[in-house]
Amino acid sequence: MSTVAHEHGALRENLVAALRDDIVSGRLAPGTPLRTEVVMQRFGVSNSPLREAFAQLASEGLVVVQRNRGATVAPLDRAHAADVFRVSGMLMEHVVRWGLPRFVPADVSALRRIALDVDLAYRSGDLVTAFADSDRFGEILLDRCGSQELARAVRTLLPQLQRLVRLIDPLEFLALQQSLQSAVVASAEDQDAESAVVAVGSIWRQVERAVDALGDDVIAF
Secondary structure: OOHHHHHHHHHHHHHHHHHHHHHHHOOOOOOOEEOHHHHHHHHOOOHHHHHHHHHHHHHOOOEEEEOOOEEEEOOOEHHHHHHHHHHHHHHHHHHHHHHHHHOOHHHHHHHHHHHHHHHHHHHHOOHHHHHHHHHHHHHHHHHOOOOHHHHHHHHHHHHHHHHHHOOOOHHHHHHHHHHHHHHHHHHHHHOOHHHHHHHHHHHHHHHHHHHHOOOOOOOEO
């Protein structure tokens, strides 16, 4: 790969990461126009990496690109949210069902350490670190699930899922995450994957209900 191509790719990836974070965090609200000139000026990029970034974010379900109308932040609605939770929950059940029987003691120890890190950050009020550690926990599950295609499918949905869960109270969500992590660690120690599957299904439904309970000013019908 040439130096120019490498720099172009790095610009695109940095732009995608920054815009994804703005959308997932809610700093860019649903329906916000992503005006080409404004974004180019903000990030100091040309039109080519910007078009590619918009295409990538559109493939993640975060941006809508329309011919002659440009790009906007994708809307949020309850029907689509329910679909995201239904599919991601089903996939995560398979992640733990297929992955936990493959775990070795070192894997279980790694999960246990991360779960403790999440708890420490949560108790100290460091929510940024708690969310980052929770993501690390999830990455281990995906890396050990034994299926590249399953892991890829989950990662494809992650930006939309993260956007939805950021709508609810972060302390409430992290408490649910801790319950999930404790259940997964206990199931891994007992080599009881089906208990983890049940826990994933239960907690996923609780998160979905929390999102569905939000007002119409947050998520539309």
